[in-house]
Amino acid sequence: MKRHVNIAIVLVVAAGLGWLAYVRSGQIRTVALVPGEVVAGPAGEAGWVAWVQRSGDQSQLMASRRGGRCRVIATGPFSGLAVKGDKAFVAQWPEDPGLLAVSLRDGSREKLAPTGGEVKQIAIGGGTIYWLEWRDAALPEVPFAVAAGPVSVIRSMPEQSGSVSLVAIILPDEKLPPPRRLGQPAQVELVGADKASLYWLRQEAVGNLRRTRLLRSAPGHQPETVALEPGSRMAVLLDDAVLWTSVSQEAAPQGRHTAVKRQRLGDTRVEVTADWLAQDSLLIGQGGRAYAHQADMLWRLGKRRGEQRVVYSRSRRAAVARLIGDQEYLVSPEREGWIILRRPVTWWARARQVLGG
Amino acid sequence: MKKEVSPWVVVVAILAVLGIVQFAYWRGLVAPARRLQVGSSARGGGGGEQEGPAYPGESLASVITVAGDSEPGHLDGPGARARFDGPAGIAVAADGSIYVADSRNHTIRRIAPDGSVSTVAGRPGAGGLGGFADGPADKARFSAPAGVAVAPDGALLVADTGNHRIRRISGDGFVSTYAGADTPHDDLGRPMGGHRDGPSAQALFRYPMGLVVDQEGSVYVADAGNHRVRRIAPTGDVSSLPPPTGDEMEAVTELALAPGGRLWASDTARGALWVGPRSGPLGRWQPAKAEKPPRLPSGLAAVGESTYVLDSGAHCLLRLQGDRVVLIAGQREDESRGYADGPGLLASFSSPAGIAAGPGGALYVADFGNNAIRKVTLETSREEGR
Numbered sequence: 145m146k147r148h149v150n151i152a153i154v155l156v157v158a159a160g161l162g163w164l165a166y167v168r169s170g171q172i173r174t175v176a177l178v179p180g181e182v183v184a185g186p187a188g189e190a191g192w193v194a195w196v197q198r199s200g201d202q203s204q205l206m207a208s209r210r211g212g213r214c215r216v217i218a219t220g221p222f223s224g225l226a227v228k229g230d231k232a233f234v235a236q237w238p239e240d241p242g243l244l245a246v247s248l249r250d251g252s253r254e255k256l257a258p259t260g261g262e263v264k265q266i267a268i269g270g271g272t273i274y275w276l277e278w279r280d281a282a283l284p285e286v287p288f289a290v291a292a293g294p295v296s297v298i299r300s301m302p303e304q305s306g307s308v309s310l311v312a313i314i315l316p317d318e319k320l321p322p323p324r325r326l327g328q329p330a331q332v333e334l335v336g337a338d339k340a341s342l343y344w345l346r347q348e349a350v351g352n353l354r355r356t357r358l359l360r361s362a363p364g365h366q367p368e369t370v371a372l373e374p375g376s377r378m379a380v381l382l383d384d385a386v387l388w389t390s391v392s393q394e395a396a397p398q399g400r401h402t403a404v405k406r407q408r409l410g411d412t413r414v415e416v417t418a419d420w421l422a423q424d425s426l427l428i429g430q431g432g433r434a435y436a437h438q439a440d441m442l443w444r445l446g447k448r449r450g451e452q453r454v455v456y457s458r459s460r461r462a463a464v465a466r467l468i469g470d471q472e473y474l475v476s477p478e479r480e481g482w483i484i485l486r487r488p489v490t491w492w493a494r495a496r497q498v499l500g501g
Numbered sequence: 502m503k504k505e506v507s508p509w510v511v512v513v514a515i516l517a518v519l520g521i522v523q524f525a526y527w528r529g530l531v532a533p534a535r536r537l538q539v540g541s542s543a544r545g546g547g548g549g550e551q552e553g554p555a556y557p558g559e560s561l562a563s564v565i566t567v568a569g570d571s572e573p574g575h576l577d578g579p580g581a582r583a584r585f586d587g588p589a590g591i592a593v594a595a596d597g598s599i600y601v602a603d604s605r606n607h608t609i610r611r612i613a614p615d616g617s618v619s620t621v622a623g624r625p626g627a628g629g630l631g632g633f634a635d636g637p638a639d640k641a642r643f644s645a646p647a648g649v650a651v652a653p654d655g656a657l658l659v660a661d662t663g664n665h666r667i668r669r670i671s672g673d674g675f676v677s678t679y680a681g682a683d684t685p686h687d688d689l690g691r692p693m694g695g696h697r698d699g700p701s702a703q704a705l706f707r708y709p710m711g712l713v714v715d716q717e718g719s720v721y722v723a724d725a726g727n728h729r730v731r732r733i734a735p736t737g738d739v740s741s742l743p744p745p746t747g748d749e750m751e752a753v754t755e756l757a758l759a760p761g762g763r764l765w766a767s768d769t770a771r772g773a774l775w776v777g778p779r780s781g782p783l784g785r786w787q788p789a790k791a792e793k794p795p796r797l798p799s800g801l802a803a804v805g806e807s808t809y810v811l812d813s814g815a816h817c818l819l820r821l822q823g824d825r826v827v828l829i830a831g832q833r834e835d836e837s838r839g840y841a842d843g844p845g846l847l848a849s850f851s852s853p854a855g856i857a858a859g860p861g862g863a864l865y866v867a868d869f870g871n872n873a874i875r876k877v878t879l880e881t882s883r884e885e886g887r
Contacts, residue, residue, distance in 0.1 A: 260688050279689070283708060283725055283752045285770035287813055288589045288799060288854035288869040290604040291630070291645035291663030292708045292726060297689060313629040313689060315605060315645075348573075 184225035184234070188468035192248050193486075194232050196222045205234055207248045217251045224266040224275060228303075233273060235263030243275060243301070257301050257308045269337025269381070274300045274311065276334055276344075281316075290315055296332045298344065298361070311342060311361050336381030336429070338409060343370070343381050358388050370407065371414070380429030384409055387417065387434050387445070389427055394419050404436065404445060418445045418452045442472060442489065561880035562818075562829050562845030567599070567865065568612050569873030571840055575606045575625035576618075580874075583618035585610065588867040588874060590648035590660065590711065591800075591855040599865055600657055601874060602646040602855070607631030609649060609659055609670065612874060621657070622676050630691055633664045634676075641676035643668065644691075647710040648755070648855070653718055660709040660722065665694035667709060667722060667733065679720075680733050681706050696727045696741075704739035706731065711755035711801075711855075715762075715779065723753040723766060730756065730766055730781065742781030750775065750783075755855070757801035757808065765808055767798035774798055774810065774821070789824040800856035802864060809864060811853040818845075818853065818866065818877060830877050840871045850875065 183203065185195030194207040194217070205218040205225075222234040232246045237259065243266070246253045261277040268274070276298055283292035298311040314330045331347035341362040348355050356377035359367040371388055379388035387406045393416050395401035402425050404418040418436065425438040434445040436452070443452045470493035471486045488494045568580035569588070576584035588610075590602035599612040600621065608623030622638040623631075623646075632642035644663025652658055657670040658679060666681030680701035684692045694707030707726030714720050718735040721742075728750045730742040744750065751770035758764055758779070766775040766783055772794060777783035788794050797814030808821040809829070816838045817831025830845035831837065831853075839849030851870025859865050864877040 283770065285797070286710075286725065286752050286754055286799075287797065287852045288587070288604070289647060289662065289708065289710060289725065289752070289754070290587055290589065291647070295630075295689070310689065315629070 184223060185227075186468065186473045187225050187227040187232075188473075189227050189229060192227060192230055193468050193471075193473060194225065194227050194248060196225050196234060205232060205246060207232070209248075217248055218246050218253060224263040226266040226268045226273070228268050233266050233268065235259055235266065235275065237262045243273070257299075257306060259299075261297065265334045267334040267337055267342070268303070269342070270339035271303050272300050272337060272342075273303055274298060274334055274337055274342050276332055296330045298332070298334070298342070300342070300363070309363060311363070312344075312359075312367050314346060335379045335386070338381065343379065343386055345377065345379055347376065356388075358386070371405065378427040380427050380434055382429050382434060383432045387427065387429070389421075389425070390416075392419055392421075404434070406434075406447070416449050417447060418443075419449060437472075563843065563878050564830050564845055564848035565842050565876050565878075567616065567874045567876045568618050569868075569871070571871050571873055573605070573872050575603070575608070575620075577610075577620055578618060580612060580616040580618055583610075583612075585872045585874070587869055588872065589854045589869055590646065591857045591865055591867040591874065592649045592651050592657070593857045593859040593865060594651045594655070597860055599857070599859070599874065600649045600651065601867060602649045602659060604645045604647055604662070604869075607643045607645060607663075609643070609646065609657065622670050622674060630663055630689070633661075633666075633692075635668075635678055636676060638670070638674035638676060641668075641670075648712045648723070650712045650714050650720070652714050652720075653716065658712055658714065658720060660712050662708050662710055662725075663691065665692055665706045665708065665726075667706070667712065667720065678702075680704050680722075680737070680739055681709075694726055696724075696729075698731075698740050699738070701733060701737040701739055704731075704733075710753075711767075713756040713758050713764075715758055719779075721756050721758070721764060721779070723756050725752045725754050725769075728753065730764070730783065732779075742783070745775065745782050745784060748785055755799055755801045757803040759803035759808060760805070763803075765801050765803060767795075767801050767810060769797050769799055769813065772796050772798065772814075774801075786821070787824065788821075788826055792824065792826045794826065795819055799852075799854045800866070802856045802858045804858045804862055804864075809856060809858075811850075811856050811866065813852040813854055813869070816850045816852065816870075818850070818856070818864070829879070838870060840868075840873070842875075845877065848875075 183196050183198045186193050191210045192207055196203055196205055203222045204216050205222055206214050207217050208214045220236055223237055224235045226233045230248045232248055235243050241259045243256045243259055244253050245256055259277055261279040263275050263277055265276040279295045281294040283289045293316050296314040299308055300311050301308045314332055316330045333345040335343040341360045344359050346357045348357055354376055355374050357369055358371040358379050360370050361367045373390045377389045385406050385408045387404055390403045390405050392401035392403045400423050402421045402423055403416050405414050406417040407414045421436050422438040425436045428435040428437055436443040443454055445452045470490040472489050473486050488497050568583045569585045572584055573586040574584035585603050587605035588601045589604040592600045597614040601610040603610045606625045608625050609621040611619050611621045622641045623643045631644035634642040643661050646659050647662040648660030650658045655672055659668040661668045667679040669677050669679040682703050684695050686692050695705035697705040706724050709722045710725045711723035712720055720733040722731040724731045732740050750768050753766045754769045755767045762779050763776055764779045774786040775783035776786045795810055795812040798810050799813040800811040802809045810819050812819055815833045817833040818829045820827040820829050830848050831850050838851040841849045850868050853866050854869040855867035857865050866875040868875050
């Protein structure tokens, strides 16, 4: 009898510990409390997570390795961020404008190329660094002065050499409805690059409606339209396919739900890979897989419709999300500044978290 | 003694009153509030006024689309199927042809009197910032041209804004540089422009946008980046009109010549209109105290005693009559951009940029944001046209 009681106690204690471990493994950990605003990132690779935060006139490149202590890597007026290995690529603006490579280990920096305007985004892919610059308008008050208006410029540079190429010059779309203001450049976003080309998004307007064009730029060629979708859309580039959000193919009313379309690289066929996602879902690409994040859910999308699976559903924050390694990083504006959080998304990551990783 | 009224009598009485009101409305004896507002002159702070039309006829303007289907692109063919991308400047030739500076396409387009659209010069689809090349029409290159005018000899003059030059397209389609020299280029390959008076081949401009030609063949250029009006004499000498005394111009974008030799200039950056003798200096036009001036004045056209001005900020067409500002077409509100044909005051535009008067007094508008060419017919012009 006593033996049975002991076994029962052990089982109850083991179950309790297991439950505690499970809860602990899924806990959201605070990576950093930012006393200002996160202006770029987080981005990361090989265990590194980096971001650019700004407080007043100062901006800092911050990094943490494997969930460890956050360190100030470099200080300066930075914008844009991409991470490859233990190297961060940031742009300096407006003083001594240029594209910099900063070592996340020791903070040493190297100027790779001069830039002619504020860099809004940096992307790395296929051995090439791409960046998006904004050039100010010569006549910002004149909406129909195309030649004197602001321009968005995409430039590129091989990682190994210093020759800068012009990928695209994008004239502003004057008539975009608010919040775009007079004299602002076209709304362009870099999606990612493979060995052959860069994928990017451009917001356009027809009448008072918005639409999003997904383009592919190969060196020496005019940009080619991959897809044209109504509304504001997102896209991600995976190892073998490009995915983008679209209006739902099945839901009614369509506007409240989002579908995800997929095109294999080098192919022209487009298929719907997911549907019925919430309208404000974020599309995330990581490790060859696509995920959708919305409020308290993270879905892993399959290659065909109906294959999406819930990865995680216990987040308490609606925030900007990035997947870096096996952690999901959430960046959320708070009352006192910004907060960066992380939570594991794989069983191995959860186990590591229990063991104190 | 109180006599009870039958409910049927009440119903019939109400219907009778409604019928009388409806009849009065049909006959124009009663106007709804909307018609009263739009028929009156556009007044700042005069929202509560319920006065009748200040200038009978302006509410009878009508707007139709001549060419363009709103979708940006480059497509020649029948007007309804043709596509433009940011039409900014417009001119009407004596034969009724309409010429359009199609800025984002870096081309000059023609709308024939039968409504078909063709490309006069420049290469569409070049994307980006266009280019520069003189030569035959199909080999020539422009960079975001914003203005076009017809010279007395029938040639077309183009404000090639991105190349900081004035170009000429002869009757046989050959494109040459009429005025302006090359300037250093920035890291994107864009010429930066400059300011220099002198012989046409050495003169420098900076973002020339609008232009107008007088009977003697002098060309007046709205040199937006230099904040000046320039004059190219028939001999080719380029000079700058003296600046206004005690005031400053900013981005002068469009010009119009009125009878009597008065030159109008719209200053989009300052929200101002300038007027004066062709030889300058121009003085700032002042509206009556109660009138609201255009917010971002752009295209200008002088027809008889009236001057028409587009407001690309409030997306409408206005008429300046004396010191008064009369709304002719569009809604005249900052967020009223849209695309609707119909009666003038129910029609809508999106950043209209260029305007030209055509035969019979009709006005043609380069509707920049809607990628369309619109025609505004005024009641007076209809009568004149009969």
